[in-house]
Amino acid sequence: MTEKELVEIVGRENVLDNPEILNEYAGDYRFTPPKTPVCIVQPANIIELKGIIKWANEKSVPLVPVSSGAPHFRGDTVPAVEGAVIVDLRRMNKIIRIDPSNRVAIVEPGVTFGELQTELAGSGMSAYLPLSPRSSKSVLASVLEREPVTMPGIHFDSTDPMLCAEIVFGTGDSMRTGEAAGPDTLEEQWEIGKAQMSPFGPTQMDPQRLVSGAQGTIGILTWMSIKVRHLSAQSRAFLIPCDILESLIELSYKLTRIRFTGNIFILNGLNLACLLKHTPEEIRDSGKKLPPWVMFVSCEGYGLLPEEKVQYLEADLKDLAESYGVKVETAAGDIEADEVADLLTVPSPDPYWKQRLKGGFSELFFLTTQGKTVEFTKIMDEIAGQLGYPAGHTGVYIQPVAQGTSCHCEFDFYYDPASQEVAEKTREIIAEAADKMEAMGAFFSRPYSEWVDVAYRRSQDTAHMQKKVKGVFDPNSILNPGQLCFR
């Protein structure tokens, strides 16, 4: 019955109910048991999407929006409840516009980083990427999830690089946000020079903040405009190796304080090896040659007088690094800085870099301040030791965000998914670490299934209000129930 009604909205070929396919959408690499959806529906445009949502309201059917291709890792794009319909948005995969003069791109949900970067490169531009996203990752979804980008100097706000959006709420009503709002179509707006760049409002609320980080529980986007940047005419990349994390953190504090433009992030040796190497053996070999910690910094020459810009940035970087007792290098171990730089404007080559060591992985990440990451990495070592978690299987990624006012702190646990024992250990360490670190001030701003309860432990007031907000925008609770605090 469900399928028949949906077929009327999107057409037969766009409703999938093959058991094998349903199985693919049922679960992901998280530890929670999969729940098989009723079917997958693939709308092509906003009209079809509205039809689906209207239908779901009438029938009280949960909808789970998905924009990225498999594999999925975080539990937000698989059903948390029985009887759900997956809304796979990948047919909506147009790059609606690239606007080099205003540095804006408008993408539909199905556009991946690879597709967008190829298109942008033609205009000498690049998106702001998270660190080596998987090839099937949706640009829109990544931005909506608040995945941190690698250039903190221009990361002003948690929603960056998101600008405007077209949202269909759980009621089936749609709204364009920010400057995109209004009586004109997008084309008509372009005629008068509008570029969907001012994200505010309309008026006295910011609806785009209500869908950012919402895991599809408030509305489904049909397109998003995002900040993009000009590719650098010149750039220089550097690695800064260090045995102790503290020195790199101090340097990072300074660089973000002065709004150093360029990529800035810190990896432990293991994660750097995983990022660059392709086989488990290569990763292990490389890891042995790498120092415990490596900071990557690039001096980007985009904009005016690129050569001179890079020159002064490089000179300043060297001076600053020296003042913190570290040294700027062009290589660390067997990894060249330029190799890392090359990775930063393209998605991860397959297999996804986090899958290369052991095939499986789980993440634990949160926001904190840069200085506290030192403490958290030590605590993680202690917990791993206490639980007997295999050494050398935990990657660390530290990404300053919001111009250095806070920091994404990520632990990646690499394990063989076929090994039940290690999988269980991984689950255990994540639970233990989440619990301890939250108590130490880690802020789980992006709550995924393993740590949702911990995330909301001290945010019951937020949960309470989020439920009320959901009551406004999705009163029948059909959008991705069971995610966030909506349990």
Added chain:
Amino acid sequence: MSWEDYEHDMQRCTRCSYCKYIPWRNIKNFDFYEGCPSAARYHWHAFAAGGKFNLGYSLLKGKIEIDDTFLDVLYKCNMDGSCDIACKVNQDIEPLQHMQELRIKCVEEGQLHPVHMLVIEGLRKQDNMMMADKADRGKWAEGLDVKDLSREKGEVLFHAGCRYSFDQELWPVARAGLSILRKAGVDLGIMAADESCCGGRAYELGYAGELTKYCEHQIEVWRNSDIKTVVTPCADCYACFSVLYDKIGKKPAIEVMHITQYLDKLIREGKLRLKNSLPMKVTYHDPCHLGRLAEPWVHWNGREYKPDGTLLWVHDPPKKYRRGTFGIYDPPRNVLKSIPGLDFVEMFRIREYGWCCGAGGGVIDAFPDFAIWTGSQRLREAKEVGAEAIVSACPWCKRVFMDAAAETGDNIKVLDILELIEQSL
């Protein structure tokens, strides 16, 4: 102008609240950024000059009446003019004059503060603001063998003022002032028991008639004498003689000087040599009536209008607003800096935007706790800049500071410039 004539000013008060603080771009320390003691001490916006504009407007429109709250708000004010200065950094309206006219209106309509009534009764009977016996005026100078210009001839009159005349604790300062000038060779005298009030403080309470009366008396006395210069150690009297008399159209024909101006002149002319070193860190408190309120009165009579094509209220003839620029700020500082060994340091609120001592506007009489509080804030500021002594040039300031120090147990020295000069001679 009467209070109703300030309607356009009332309308143009924007509620920026700048009247509550010293001019923002002059702030050096945010623990000391308040300018208006009333707004700092009392909670409601009504206590600020902007609030008074609101009250004036509402009174004009018949929305409120003058009741006890109105009087409380109106009279809990030192009439020190800090609001006026701060407002006029950005505006062309007259907060202080408006409040003055409201007080005059209240007095005219018999809306009187009971304590002020007593003080004025004393003034009317005994020609002084201290509720003291007129016959005792002049006792402060006993034994100094100084000319009595009510009977003798002389060109320089030393006018002590009511506070110095009757506050025995302050007599040494007045005596010092007299002695210093005589030592510098100034041939001066006093009016002794015939000295009367200048009328300034009564005016600030709203008793405009008393100002006129005492002004006319003073002018008459001076006209019927050989006096060419009146020098006074009291800032209130100085402002009254030089500004208020002029305001009511009776500018004295003789020269009026505050003693610090006279001393500055004597020092520059080499007639006063300060020899003794006084190794002390001091700060100077600008008395309101020597500072911003001593700016010469600007007479203006004309009309306001907007030139065609502009949105600018201007005047014909042009009106020069008094913004405190031409108060007496430097002479006292020059005098202090002439004293050998003295380490001079400024406070955060100085010159045009100095914090009031708390004595003005009838506050010392009607709300002594408010006066003490205001004075104690100033002592706190003096200590904050590391001063061992706070030095002023007005007996009302010294009185309040002494009382505040006694109340709070502050050990900061409270001095008048004259005391330092005397020690340094």
Added chain:
Amino acid sequence: MALTNKEYKALEDIVGQEYITREPVIMESYNQVWGNKLAFGDKRHNPPAAVLLPGTVEEIQEIVRYCNKAGILFKPSARAFEYVATKLSCDRGILLELKRFNRILEIDEKNQHAVVEPFVTVCQLQNEAGRLGFYTGKPGVGYSASIISLACCHQEMTISQLYTSGYGRNVLGAEWVLPTGDILNLGTGGREGGWFSGDGPGFSLRGILRGRAGANGGNGVITKCSVKLYPWYSDSPMDQKMKRESGEALSATRLAAVPDNYRAVVLTFPTTEQMMKAATEIGQSEIACIVAPSYLVTSVGQEGNDEQWAAMQNAPPQDPTKVGRSVPVFVNGHSARELAYREKAVMSVMEKWEGNLDPEYNDPEVLAQMFQYQMWSTGVGGLRGTGDFMVSIQGADGSTDMHLNYRPVEFDAFKPFSERGGIVQPSMGMSYRPMEHFALGSSGGIGTGYDPWDENSLAAAREYMNMVYDSNSPFRRFSYSNRGAMMQVEEIEHVHERWGPIYDNADLWLQKVRNMLDPNRVADWSGYIPPEYDKK
């Protein structure tokens, strides 16, 4: 009476006798603000039923809960320099003056944020944070603007938003007393780990706190807020060398020179278009801290209106288009190399677009005064002329090209008023405030002078305002968000009601959010959206 004695006593029991009043005389000092005459027809609007000075967050909660119980409207108010801060939509309403919440609670130097209470001003934070090498943006609304009012409750358009952003983008956490009296901490607000994020867990409730503008007190009370700070490479403004010649009024107190580590220039171009292109290019290069097209305001004007009129009459003939073709550009540098590069880069753009350094604008003294005005909190100069001005009510936000298309719409719309007289738009062009290195475009604005006490001027101002607020006007396609810059009073101007339907019914969503937050309808909606529209 607006409050019964029992109700007054109940409120008095919460804050204490000293901190509440309903004396009619005192109430009359809480209902007279600039703009009142235009908005309400008189200098006075309805006075509050009482004013309270709560001292703690708990007291605020108790007051709000009592208002819910008794059906009394409430509105928080900090510095109250705008009528949306004092206007209550009915007589049975109280003001909560937050004067006792006046502390900078923390400046976290490492993590670049400050946690403040509502009465802390931009001026204070700029100066105190300036001593620690930090900067917070400069709004147009003057020294006394409250940091929290700007960041959370009102607008926050800043001249420096090229690099310090605005419109609430710098909120890193807040403590919010909701209209129900419950407390909501946004993000990490109130936590020991630090106030470093205002978002989550999950989606950010900053989305219902404010948008292009805030609720003007209509959605509860923000009692603490963490705001991001920006780098500052000189002394604090209050420690800078200032000068004033003998005989000059206090208003002439001015910065002696542009501080070390900063450079200021004004570039003038043959056409406005070239200027905007140059400005955009410099801005997008992320090297500047101020790029302020057509905004040549300095900190020192004439001492008074008479002096200004004399100067205007004696001024040499001016090219009326020059301001519209000029742009101040300020750059800074954490190092000598950075500063040198940035200066050179700016000059290269000037040459590219055929600009020059007009000597009138590039006099070192003028530049210092321009720096002082555009970087630091200053007074609101526009109010002296007549005691009032219309804050920009018709701006639009967006790209340079959009603004260039919008200019003629603005000019044409104003032309009949210009010819008729009575109201004036003093700046040659709109002034554009680019945001985040032009990545968010620019917000546009133009101040309109009028005289509320001149019948013709007031009538013209009203007519202009009605035109701007008419959703069928030529502005229809450009923006709803800027309409009134959230200074409108909905019951009078019906902006939400008029524009919402052509903007995806955004008004109805806002109304639902408002009613969700405030089910008993006790948070004042004068500067927000009413719980329902007046059916009349």
